[in-house]
Amino acid sequence: MSVASPDTDVLVSFRGVQKSYDGENLIVKHLDLDIRRGEFLTLLGPSGSGKTTCLMMLAGFETPTAGEIRLDGKLLNRVPPHKRNIGMVFQNYALFPHMTVGENLAYPLKIRKLPAAEVDAKVKRALGMVKLDKFANRYPGQMSGGQQQRVALARALVFEPQLVLMDEPLGALDKQLREHMQLEIKHIHENLGVTVVYVTHDQSEALTMSDRVAVFDKGEIQQIDPAETLYEAPVNSFVAGFIGESNAISGTIEHVDGDFCQARLTGGGSVSARAVCVRQAGQPTTLSIRPERVMLGERAVGCANRFDATIAEFIYLGDHLRLRLDFAGNSGFMVKVPVPEVDPAWQVGNRLSIGWRAEDLRALDPLAA
Amino acid sequence: MNMTADAPLLAADGVPLAVKLKRAERRKKLRAALLVAPLAVFLLATFILPIALLLYRSVENPEVPAMLPKTVSALAGWQGQGLPDEAALGVFVQELTAAKDNKAMVGNAAKRLNMEISGYRSLLTKTVRAMPLDPAAGPLREQFVNIDERWAEADYWRVLRHQDSRYTGFYLQSSLDIKRGADDSLHMAGDDEAIYLKIFGRTLWMSAVVTLFCFLLGYPLAYWLVNLPTRKSNLLMIVVLLPFWTSVLVRVAAWIVLLQNEGLINGALMAMGFVDSPVQLAFNRIGVYIAMVHILLPFMILPVFSVMKAIPPTYMRAAVSLGSHPIPAFWKVYFPQTVAGVGAGALLVFIMSIGYYITPALLGGPDDQMVSYYVAFFTNNTVNWGMAAALGSLLLIATMALYTLYARIVGANRLSLG
Numbered sequence: 151m152s153v154a155s156p157d158t159d160v161l162v163s164f165r166g167v168q169k170s171y172d173g174e175n176l177i178v179k180h181l182d183l184d185i186r187r188g189e190f191l192t193l194l195g196p197s198g199s200g201k202t203t204c205l206m207m208l209a210g211f212e213t214p215t216a217g218e219i220r221l222d223g224k225l226l227n228r229v230p231p232h233k234r235n236i237g238m239v240f241q242n243y244a245l246f247p248h249m250t251v252g253e254n255l256a257y258p259l260k261i262r263k264l265p266a267a268e269v270d271a272k273v274k275r276a277l278g279m280v281k282l283d284k285f286a287n288r289y290p291g292q293m294s295g296g297q298q299q300r301v302a303l304a305r306a307l308v309f310e311p312q313l314v315l316m317d318e319p320l321g322a323l324d325k326q327l328r329e330h331m332q333l334e335i336k337h338i339h340e341n342l343g344v345t346v347v348y349v350t351h352d353q354s355e356a357l358t359m360s361d362r363v364a365v366f367d368k369g370e371i372q373q374i375d376p377a378e379t380l381y382e383a384p385v386n387s388f389v390a391g392f393i394g395e396s397n398a399i400s401g402t403i404e405h406v407d408g409d410f411c412q413a414r415l416t417g418g419g420s421v422s423a424r425a426v427c428v429r430q431a432g433q434p435t436t437l438s439i440r441p442e443r444v445m446l447g448e449r450a451v452g453c454a455n456r457f458d459a460t461i462a463e464f465i466y467l468g469d470h471l472r473l474r475l476d477f478a479g480n481s482g483f484m485v486k487v488p489v490p491e492v493d494p495a496w497q498v499g500n501r502l503s504i505g506w507r508a509e510d511l512r513a514l515d516p517l518a519a
Numbered sequence: 520m521n522m523t524a525d526a527p528l529l530a531a532d533g534v535p536l537a538v539k540l541k542r543a544e545r546r547k548k549l550r551a552a553l554l555v556a557p558l559a560v561f562l563l564a565t566f567i568l569p570i571a572l573l574l575y576r577s578v579e580n581p582e583v584p585a586m587l588p589k590t591v592s593a594l595a596g597w598q599g600q601g602l603p604d605e606a607a608l609g610v611f612v613q614e615l616t617a618a619k620d621n622k623a624m625v626g627n628a629a630k631r632l633n634m635e636i637s638g639y640r641s642l643l644t645k646t647v648r649a650m651p652l653d654p655a656a657g658p659l660r661e662q663f664v665n666i667d668e669r670w671a672e673a674d675y676w677r678v679l680r681h682q683d684s685r686y687t688g689f690y691l692q693s694s695l696d697i698k699r700g701a702d703d704s705l706h707m708a709g710d711d712e713a714i715y716l717k718i719f720g721r722t723l724w725m726s727a728v729v730t731l732f733c734f735l736l737g738y739p740l741a742y743w744l745v746n747l748p749t750r751k752s753n754l755l756m757i758v759v760l761l762p763f764w765t766s767v768l769v770r771v772a773a774w775i776v777l778l779q780n781e782g783l784i785n786g787a788l789m790a791m792g793f794v795d796s797p798v799q800l801a802f803n804r805i806g807v808y809i810a811m812v813h814i815l816l817p818f819m820i821l822p823v824f825s826v827m828k829a830i831p832p833t834y835m836r837a838a839v840s841l842g843s844h845p846i847p848a849f850w851k852v853y854f855p856q857t858v859a860g861v862g863a864g865a866l867l868v869f870i871m872s873i874g875y876y877i878t879p880a881l882l883g884g885p886d887d888q889m890v891s892y893y894v895a896f897f898t899n900n901t902v903n904w905g906m907a908a909a910l911g912s913l914l915l916i917a918t919m920a921l922y923t924l925y926a927r928i929v930g931a932n933r934l935s936l937g
Contacts, residue, residue, distance in 0.1 A: 232840070232842050
């Protein structure tokens with residue numbers, strides 16, 4: 151029982167899970183993942199990264215080609231999906247169009263043969279939770295997308311599963327509604343304490359809602375961390391590029407010194423950076439820095455890394471200004487400046503000194519060209 | 520109260536907005552009407568007009584009123600007992616004499632009367648030939664009985680008196696096995712005389728059986744096709760549609776070859792030792808069912824397929840994730856969503872079935888013929904347009920009644936013909 155004595159904090163564990171559809175390519179390469187009880191975990195990644203496949207394996211609609219999935223310590227591989235007691239919310243809502251909202255919500259309860267009075271009470275409570283008390287007799291087709299998604303949410307929660315899966319549930323909604331629903335889902339999660347596994351390709355959605363985010367690419371988890379760590383300390387250049395915005399500068403390592411390293415830029419110049427994925431001199435690297443971490447003009451004085459750059463373009467965005475700079479052979483170097491800090495003397499074509507702290511520049515694996 | 524709210528809203532040039540809108544809409548409507556006009560004319564000439572004529576033929580009764588207009592009105596005063604009075608007979612003689620040279624008119628009237636009482640044809644032609652009668656040679660009653668004794672029977676006069684209108688319910692009544700008794704009351708024909716109700720019943724029953732089998736065979740196939748990858752399902756769809764591109768006659772002939780006693784199927788069954796003597800598969804009900812189901816199956820598959828295609832697989836997944844076993848989930852969640860397609864397919868198959876002619880005619884026995892066979896019989900063999908039109912009209916009415924019933928139950932707007 152050495153492996154099987156589960157951490158009581160862990161609700162779901164993937165161990166060595168692989169999935170292939172054609173016997174040649176692995177869509178999920180090797181997945182080890184622990185999902186903690188009560189947490190909101192988001193699987194984030196581009197399409198085809200394997201995140202939805204992982205969700206479907208957990209729900210039971212796909213079987214793993216290798217490895218095992220445990221829920222609450224019990225092996226799930228051979229449990230059919232309808233016995234897993236996992237709630238699920240789909241992107242197209244999947245509300246049964248021939249049943250009213252009330253009947254949709256009562257469906258999982260009636261299957262569980264609950265007494266009618268209890269069914270009614272639970273349906274009522276679930277509708278109240280998503281603020282749709284008066285809609286029990288409507289048909290899904292008579293409701294807006296946002297309302298339908300709230301019903302779908304209520305239906306996945308009404309039978310009180312310990313785990314709820316959401317497969318891009320907000321993908322079909324417009325931006326404003328999506329942002330509103332993100333908060334609503336987050337609050338429902340906080341109030342109920344249910345464990346949520348959420349799949350999305352929208353990074354802002356992931357950052358807003360999640361306790362932890364697992365970034366998927368090419369069938370593997372690239373990094374799994376809380377939103378802040380993911381943003382501030384990406385472990386490789388894929389994560390740095392996928393989460394938020396970052397400037398990628400290519401270079402070669404000159405020497406590594408503990409946590410820091412010195413790198414020669416391909417476009418000329420030398421920088422010191424935090425060594426993240428580099429071990430030794432001569433390694434190619436992609437250096438990554440967030441646009442808001444770059445300091446301009448006088449603020450750059452005293453920075454460990456200082457360069458001169460040419461202003462190529464101004465992009466006005468209301469609360470802040472974006473500057474596109476030509477720097478070290480890189481014409482797409484972006485800098486974010488809050489509007490009050492903008493110097494009115496700046497013009498396109500001006501030379502500008504830029505700089506940043508060594509710990510803000512991260513030396514990562516070289517980005518494939 | 521705000522006065523301006525009652526004043527009509529004006530457009531920029533002072534014309535009320537509602538009037539402007541109507542004008543703009545009218546132009547749009549006119550354009551739409553022009554676009555469909557050629558089709559509308561075509562349909563009117565080739566579809567609506569023939570159907571209207573058919574319906575009219577089933578109640579039209581011109582033959583006797585054309586030949587004996589005054590006689591039938593003179594007979595209105597007759598009590599129905601014995602022979603009509605001398606005055607009425609005088610009118611009869613006049614009109615018979617006048618029609619003597621118009622052979623076609625006499626022939627038509629004789630044929631029409633012969634439908635009521637068999638033998639009337641010879642009676643009438645014989646009487647016409649004996650015209651004119653001389654009123655001075657004695658009472659006309661006696662002279663008529665002398666021409667033929669049948670004139671002494673009230674039945675023949677009664678039938679004549681009934682020809683007072685250019686319209687008749689006779690054909691429709693006959694098609695429903697309703698007879699007119701001696702006291703002019705309508706009653707159902709006895710078992711030995713009744714024909715058509717049984718045929719209507721048989722037609723509906725056979726159509727229902729064909730529809731049921733099309734559903735039982737077509738539904739699982741459509742489900743399978745929908746769940747296949749698109750490339751494979753397209754290929755198999757072509758196989759489903761393939762029979763469409765062959766003539767019905769050829770397919771029925773092929774079934775005869777396959778199903779007959781010396782055919783491939785019986786040959787194979789006997790060769791494999793399942794049966795000792797051939798199983799009767801053709802020229803009976805089984806053969807008709809097999810061929811009709813085969814021919815009509817695509818009409819079930821296509822609407823069901825198109826409806827299923829529009830149902831995302833997530834519905835079933837959602838039902839299963841909510842805890843339902845896949846089989847009840849299918850019946851509770853998936854099947855109700857396909858009802859519109861099943862309804863459309865069933866309606867198509869059923870309506871086409873009740874009009875089937877060639878397949879039962881070639882592959883069925885005498886007891887497997889449907890209403891259409893008798894329509895063809897009356898038009899081709901006995902040239903009785905009235906009966907053919909009446910049977911056709913009743914078939915049309917039955918179809919429309921079924922459609923209405925279906926629309927009430929399922930809702931016509933939910934009908935999806937693919």
